[in-house]
Amino acid sequence: MNPIDRILSEVTEDQLRAMVSEMDVMNSTTVLPDGEVKRLTAKIVDEIGMPREQAADIVQKSAYRLAARRWTALATPTATTEFIGLKSRKTGELARVHTSDENRSDSYFLSADPAHPYFQAQSEGQIRRVLIAPTPYYNATNDQPGWGDFEGSDLVPVRVRLSATIGELAMEPAITVRTVHVRDIHAKVARGYAGREIVTDGQGSFVFWLAHRPDGQSLEAMKSLEGKNVYSEQDALTFRKVYAVCEVPEEWVPELKGKPGALLIASEHRYDD
Secondary structure: OOHHHHHHHOOOHHHHHHHHHHHHHHHHHOOOOOOHHHHHHHHHHHHHOOOHHHHHHHHHHHHHHHHHHHOOOOEEEEEEEEEEEEEEOOOOOEOEEEEEEEOOEEEEEEEOOOOOOEOOEOOHHHHHHHHHOOOOOOOOOOOOOEOOOOOHHHEEEEEEEEEEEEEOOOOOOOOEEOEEEEEEEOHHHHHHHHOOOOOOOOOOOEEEEEEEOOOOOOHHHHHHHOOOEEEEOOOOOOEEEEEEEEOOOHHHHHHHOOOOEEEEEEEEEEEOO
């Protein structure tokens, strides 16, 4: 964990709530009140030696990101579903319906597997047809499935009312870097660029990304990417885990065409983030 991530990880819930409130004030008035944001900025300046303006930018951007990571959004109720179904006398569980493929024809039967959708009848007559006798697989349909995991005598008609709750998912946007060059490299080469051993959680293979630094961002600030899954705009639309952020070797400086950059050592394995 790099120093900035360590400091941010130590922020308590109360401090984070204060930071979000302070940022809300700043966004509405353009004035940042005294409080946790300024305190955390000063801590980064004192402990890391980062320029105050740069530290303030990191803390202010991190407030909402930390909140998104730690908190789930407030849920809002949605529509209620009502249907006629079947339940087991013995267990009380609702019958579900399973679709399989047997002898090249679709076969439907009642299932106790929670991975399957609930059996939903449209009428009492439909329930009677299901219960009167076990429907053979070759005649079974979604409206008239076989008994499957249940005994007919164990099934009881029920009226079901299901309410779902839906809330927005608070999540951080993808972290992206604008890469100029991508290349597979040997572990020994990766260690040479990083100047240290690199511990991986994959197969031990690496790529390097020659990347532009965002405007005004120092190499030290860009090291906050270490340990995170990052998206390269050039590299096959995938995420990789960044293990190290390094100075650009002299032989690669011309590729940046005078713009500030960084060399990122990343996993060969492509993470799904």
